[in-house]
Amino acid sequence: xxxxxTELREGLVISIRAIRANKMRSVLxxxxxxxxxxxxxxxxxxxxxxxxxxxxxxxxxxTDVLYIQKFPWVSNDDWSTIRNxxxxxxxxxxxxxxxxxxxxxxxxxxxxxxxVTYGDNSMEGGFISGTTSQYLATAGVSLGxxxxxxxxxxxxxxxxxxxxxxxxxxxxxxxxxxxKTIRVSGFPYTIIGTLEKQGGIFGQFTADTRVxxxxxxxxxxxxxxxxVTIQVKVAxxxxxxxxxxxxxxxxxxxxxxxxxKANDFNINQQEILTQTFAPISxxxxxxxxxxxxxxxxxxxxxxxxxxFVSVTERTREIGIRKAIGAKRRTILMQFLSEAAxxxxxxxxxxxxxxxxxxxxxxQFLPTAMPLSVVFIxxxxxxxxxxxxxxxxxxxxxxxxxVEALRYE
Numbered sequence: 036x037x038x039x040x041t042e043l044r045e046g047l048v049i050s051i052r053a054i055r056a057n058k059m060r061s062v063l064x065x066x067x068x069x070x071x072x073x074x075x076x077x078x079x080x081x082x083x084x085x086x087x088x089x090x091x092x093x094x095x096x097x098t099d100v101l102y103i104q105k106f107p108w109v110s111n112d113d114w115s116t117i118r119n120x121x122x123x124x125x126x127x128x129x130x131x132x133x134x135x136x137x138x139x140x141x142x143x144x145x146x147x148x149x150x151v152t153y154g155d156n157s158m159e160g161g162f163i164s165g166t167t168s169q170y171l172a173t174a175g176v177s178l179g180x181x182x183x184x185x186x187x188x189x190x191x192x193x194x195x196x197x198x199x200x201x202x203x204x205x206x207x208x209x210x211x212x213x214x215k216t217i218r219v220s221g222f223p224y225t226i227i228g229t230l231e232k233q234g235g236i237f238g239q240f241t242a243d244t245r246v247x248x249x250x251x252x253x254x255x256x257x258x259x260x261x262x263v264t265i266q267v268k269v270a271x272x273x274x275x276x277x278x279x280x281x282x283x284x285x286x287x288x289x290x291x292x293x294x295x296k297a298n299d300f301n302i303n304q305q306e307i308l309t310q311t312f313a314p315i316s317x318x319x320x321x322x323x324x325x326x327x328x329x330x331x332x333x334x335x336x337x338x339x340x341x342x343f344v345s346v347t348e349r350t351r352e353i354g355i356r357k358a359i360g361a362k363r364r365t366i367l368m369q370f371l372s373e374a375a376x377x378x379x380x381x382x383x384x385x386x387x388x389x390x391x392x393x394x395x396x397x398q399f400l401p402t403a404m405p406l407s408v409v410f411i412x413x414x415x416x417x418x419x420x421x422x423x424x425x426x427x428x429x430x431x432x433x434x435x436x437v438e439a440l441r442y443e
Contacts, residue, residue, distance in 0.1 A: 067334025165253025374424020382416025
């Protein structure tokens with residue numbers, strides 16, 4: 036073992052000397068590896084960032100929350116049939132709350148897009164959601180400051196609201212929004228609470244861009260004939276499937292559906308999103324990494340070509356080393372070490388370039404560079420170096436010392 040480590044150390048020393056002796060050639064040789072590692076690393080950080088953003092967004096839907104809606108989140112059915120379904124009604128929520136044995140909280144939600152203003156500041160892409168005091172219990176959001184409206188405020192249609200983080204950023208870049216009165220399409224609402232930032236990739240489906248107002252106030256100001264989502268929080272996650280079957284039965288009774296007739300509603304849940312996103316993410320990752328991997332392949336070919344040149348240039352050196360007793364594995368290790376060091380240097384430089392680039396990309400697309408991505412990139416560099424350098428190193432190790440010494 037000690038002899039092997041000594042050979043490895045000597046091989047690394049000779050490799051570093053050879054690289055330093057041909058600085059320009061070494062830099063140009065590693066360019067392919069640098070570009071390849073930058074491409075692979077950026078792709079990996081983008082994939083990791085999108086996956087994390089999706090998981091964060093999916094958390095907002097809650098693993099123990101069921102969504103009764105007119106439309107399915109994912110479906111292969113005829114859209115014209117689904118589109119013509121009857122709308123759900125707010126009154127369903129009260130009946131579900133009375134009849135369900137598994138529901139811990141039930142909240143109807145209606146929404147519309149409206150312009151929101153405060154003084155000279157405005158927000159065009161805001162969503163106004165009308166709901167009840169139980170909404171917070173059925174949603175994966177947390178209060179940042181203040182409070183949510185009470186049952187009395189909800190039932191009385193009081194002009195109060197709770198706003199998401201993006202609304203606060205747009206309307207109140209400085210100062211505390213609690214107690215301030217905003218206008219939604221001209222109607223005044225006093226802010227009594229704010230929500231913590233959710234982020235994610237679902238845009239309008241996060242609470243960040245929403246203004247939550249009491250349901251009765253929403254219906255009075257913006258109209259009552261709107262499609263409804265009924266959010267049902269299940270008391271025990273282990274009973275989620277039982278709760279789903281129970282809700283289906285309650286809804287079929289409410290809708291007056293006879294046995295054998297298809298449901299004209301859907302019960303959606305977070306699992307549908309994760310099951311749909313997982314294969315899509317895998318396909319995107321596979322295609323992206325394959326395409327970026329081509330640049331590594333090209334870089335590896337460049338390393339192999341230069342190593343063949345290096346072996347040819349140092350034929351007499353190889354002959355001399357063999358003549359004084361160097362074994363084949365010693366020569367093999369020397370040139371493998373040189374190829375590995377070249378690729379490792381290229382990988383480290385690629386990582387140094389990829390990190391600031393990922394911060395720039397993060398402004399447009401969520402990215403994340405965990406340590407696993409760093410180690411994978413370094414590992415790929417070493418593997419490419421060993422694979423690319425094996426044939427040249429093997430050729431050097433197989434040389435006949437007499438022929439090598441006669442080489443001009």
